[in-house]
């Protein structure tokens with residue numbers, strides 16, 4: 001499942017291919033993908049030029065002349081850039097046909113992805129973006145702010161990291177890696193956290209996500225022609241998906257447990273519940 005570094009990588013590859021292209025028509029093969037009014041969605045996108053692409057959490061924001069196309073890839077969403085003349089792909093659910101004969105295809109085996117059209121005034125004040133917390137590198141995200149927000153709760157460190165309304169963009173892979181960097185058990189209760197640990201949590205989060213972005217994200221498989229992530233960060237994972245392998249710090253075997261209903265990887269020796 002793509003998380004912040006993978007979505008950032010997809011954004012960068014999309015920008016190289018679709019910027020300044022004009023949408024001549026929209027074809028929708030799986031209407032449930034679109035969470036806005038369907039006829040209005042196609043009508044609004046038609047004849048618009050893609051001026052920029054931004055990211056907020058795990059959302060891609062296609063900036064148009066007028067308004068925005070919001071896209072969330074969820075489990076398996078991918079984009080392909082192909083000539084319009086090429087046949088519809090299996091699992092292709094939406095297509096933007098550009099005025100120059102190329103087309104951007106949205107492909108999603110699991111069909112969990114979503115798209116919205118948003119007017120300029122409502123982008124950040126309506127769902128889903130109004131629910132999102134801080135970007136991991138927002139200068140306004142201070143240790144004090146995180147401390148005040150999480151300290152009163154009885155939650156686990158991992159559930160706090162996964163909570164998109166606190167800090168947005170972290171999923172299962174990077175939550176496990178951040179807990180390892182912090183040397184805390186993912187089930188560690190944040191009611192016990194100190195300001196010093198929150199400071200370290202923030203620096204672990206920024207170091208982990210920045211390194212993953214630099215390496216193009218994590219990918220288990222690669223897909224020909226996809227505007228996606230063929231990243232190398234999966235080779236740098238310390239604990240996530242590493243069950244049975246030796247911990248990079250102490251050589252104890254990495255274990256898989258369940259925390260917050262999610263498969264969670266850790267080194268019990270290095271990561272303390274205290």
Ligand SMILES: [Zn+2]
Pocket residue numbers: 247248249250251252267268269270271
């Ligand atoms: Zn260890």
